[in-house]
Each structure stands twice: as C-alpha cells, then as structure tokens.
Amino acid sequence: MVIFRCDCNKRIGLGHVVRSIALAEEIEERGLETCFVGKIAVQWVRRYIKEIGIKYKEIERSESLVDIELLKYSDAIVVDGYHYSNQSIKNIPADKSIITYDGIDSWSPVNISLLIDPTPYKRENKVRSQILRKGLEYSPLRREIRKTKRNTQNNDILLISIGGTKKVELKKKLINAASGLNKFAKIYVAPDCDAIQNMIEKRYLPRVEVVKNPRDIYKIMSIATIAISAAGGQTIRELAYIGVPVVSVPLSDNHRLGRYLEKRDCGSCIKYKSKVTTNVIQDKLIGTLKNKSAQSKLCRDVMTPNRTIELAKEIIALCKQ
Known part of the structure; x- marks a missing residue:
C-alpha cells in the first residue's frame, strides 16, 4: 500500500491533493492499494476521493505526519506539503520508501527515496535523494486534464x-x-x-x-x-x-x-x-x-502526460524493493 500524506483547505489550496490524486489513480490501476491520510477540509474533494475508490483517513492535527500504526501496513509514503516537521519525518521506519516534492529543505538529514521537483526555474535543492526527477514535465497531471x-x-x-x-x-x-x-x-x-x-x-x-x-x-x-x-x-x-x-x-x-x-x-x-x-x-x-x-501557445511539448505514469511506476518499483 502507498500512503499519500497531504492536506487541503482555503489557505493552502487544493494543489497538493490534486497532484496526489493524479499519481494515486495510476498506482491503483496497476494493482497497488493507496490511502490518503490528512485533513482534507474541502467537501467535494473528499467526495471525489471516495467516488474513485481511494481510502481516506482523517487526522486531527494537520502538522502531524501519519499514524505509525498505519505505516506498518504500507510500503511507501508520498509526502506532499511544506508544514511537516523534520522530526515527524525521522519517525518513519527506515524500511519505508519516502517520496516527496520540492521545497522541503528542512528534511536534508532524511534519506528520501524519490524527490519530485516540478519547478521549471533554477533552484538549489538541499534534500538528499536516491532519485531526482526535476522539471515541469514531472508535475503530475490528472487524467481529465490529459x-x-x-x-x-x-x-x-x-x-x-x-x-x-x-x-x-x-x-x-x-x-x-x-x-x-x-x-x-x-x-x-x-x-x-x-x-x-x-x-x-x-x-x-x-x-x-x-x-x-x-x-x-x-x-x-x-x-x-x-x-x-x-x-x-x-x-x-x-x-x-x-x-x-x-x-x-x-x-x-x-x-x-x-x-x-x-x-x-x-x-x-x-x-x-x-x-x-x-x-x-x-x-x-x-x-x-x-x-x-x-x-x-501551449506547454504540451514540455509537460509530457506520460511522465505521470512513469512516476507512478517508479513508486511501485520502490515498493517492491
């Protein structure tokens, strides 16, 4: 199972959850179960996650990461958000693959399995990662958009x-x-x-x-x-x-x-x-x-839709290691 740790509300928007849905759809289609963990404060997003058959577990505090008990049943955790503490990341067991996104520089001591950085501009990334996927084309796009x-x-x-x-x-x-x-x-x-x-x-x-x-x-x-x-x-x-x-x-x-x-x-x-x-x-x-x-003008030449599928396959491969 792949856990997606993400939140959405009026302050931070829907982007973290939407791109997680894009990856989860592709992972589920390839036979691996997913579960969203977080505080999704927008009703229609919760309804949509339920409609497409993805599990959702709500947590009380948005700054906390995930129930350690739940992690026992997962192979990997995708963390999408900038408000999680470095200590909460360190609590993830060493045998779990961690997939995360750009901008989380405070996690530099943590060993990230896959870092997705869809920023198209130059930026220094301090996070150590086994695999780095950088570029606008690595921004996950939902099937409806593709x-x-x-x-x-x-x-x-x-x-x-x-x-x-x-x-x-x-x-x-x-x-x-x-x-x-x-x-x-x-x-x-x-x-x-x-x-x-x-x-x-x-x-x-x-x-x-x-x-x-x-x-x-x-x-x-x-x-x-x-x-x-x-x-x-x-x-x-x-x-x-x-x-x-x-x-x-x-x-x-x-x-x-x-x-x-x-x-x-x-x-x-x-x-x-x-x-x-x-x-x-x-x-x-x-x-x-x-x-x-x-x-x-459009950016389809840069934002290759197949990249979303490739990222999903990479996450599945990490789960099988």
Whole structure:
C-alpha cells in the first residue's frame, strides 16, 4: 500500500491533493492499494476521493505526519506539503520508501527515496535523494486534464480561478475589472464562494457565474479564451498544458511560476506585491488577448502526460524493493 500524506483547505489550496490524486489513480490501476491520510477540509474533494475508490483517513492535527500504526501496513509514503516537521519525518521506519516534492529543505538529514521537483526555474535543492526527477514535465497531471482538448472558437470566455486563499476582496476586484470590459460574453469564477455569489446577485452581473460544481472546471478550462489565476502551482500548470493564456496575480512565491510563463509568451504576470488596480488588471487582460502568440501557445511539448505514469511506476518499483 502507498500512503499519500497531504492536506487541503482555503489557505493552502487544493494543489497538493490534486497532484496526489493524479499519481494515486495510476498506482491503483496497476494493482497497488493507496490511502490518503490528512485533513482534507474541502467537501467535494473528499467526495471525489471516495467516488474513485481511494481510502481516506482523517487526522486531527494537520502538522502531524501519519499514524505509525498505519505505516506498518504500507510500503511507501508520498509526502506532499511544506508544514511537516523534520522530526515527524525521522519517525518513519527506515524500511519505508519516502517520496516527496520540492521545497522541503528542512528534511536534508532524511534519506528520501524519490524527490519530485516540478519547478521549471533554477533552484538549489538541499534534500538528499536516491532519485531526482526535476522539471515541469514531472508535475503530475490528472487524467481529465490529459484528455482535455482546447476549443475556443468564438467563445470570449474568461475564467477567474483564485483558490486556496481567503482573498475575497481580490476576487471582487478582479470581477469588477473584468466586467468593465466588453470583451467577454461569460466570466466564470472558481471556486464557489457565498460572498462572491451574493455580490453577483446584489450588483446584477448576468455575465458572471460561479462554478458550483468543481468537476466542471476542466470543461470550462477547455473553452476559456483567457484565465486569471493566483499562480497556484497545480492550476497554472493545468492551464498551461491545455493552452489557456494566463494573467497571473501571484499571492506568494508563486510569482516565479507566473514569470516563467510570461517569459515563454504563455501569458502575463502582475508584479508580486504590486498594487492590483482595475487599470492594471484590464491592461494585462487586453495585452494578453492581443498577443496572438500567447493565444496559440501551449506547454504540451514540455509537460509530457506520460511522465505521470512513469512516476507512478517508479513508486511501485520502490515498493517492491
């Protein structure tokens, strides 16, 4: 059995769980059981994990790693998150394979079996690992994304995807700015949020619609002309894979990924910590829409879908050692 240790909530977003689902689906199909352990505070994600037949065990404290008793029945543990202590990692028995992701520099004394680093930019990695898989192509993509084809024929659709934050005021500002342009027949906002729904009804914004069913997000991505994103790692990689130009509004160190896509003509990026005004948002949207290169650019040549399957096979091989 492979344990996936990951959390999701309004603060950290869904990315850690979504890319774990991508790997778990491939591992399960190849006959090895998986179990998600964590604090998944988003109802539809919990429901989806149950629908696809993956076990889920909730723990009380999100900073703790995993029940040692549960580890006895596992062959490997995939740890996806940056808030686990070095000591909790050291408590994992030496005979268990540990698979983890980029950015966990405090784990340098721990022997990692497989390190997946999907950051496309240069960074020093202090974690010792038997196997290193680095590059944007090693960002696990779910099957629904890998099968999605873009269709933007006369759609004029904007997707505003700002998840994993409590930045309701930022969402409102983005909606107001986009609504002030007559370039979009429809503006979709995700994820669902009562405050945003109330704003739409109160101000009567018929072109704006909240995505109530998160399972519809990939369908909307496929028809979107352009998207605004908080530059969360998983969402922005999915948009880049489908080929949707992105206006990034970084809320943390995600600005590096936003700038990476901007340099490759896949969109534009609002400078990190700069003042996000209506004029700035509208200028970025108009500029990106005028950029014909960005309209036709996609990253499928870089983000090879087969890499997700390869990673799953590598994890299974580690379990058999």
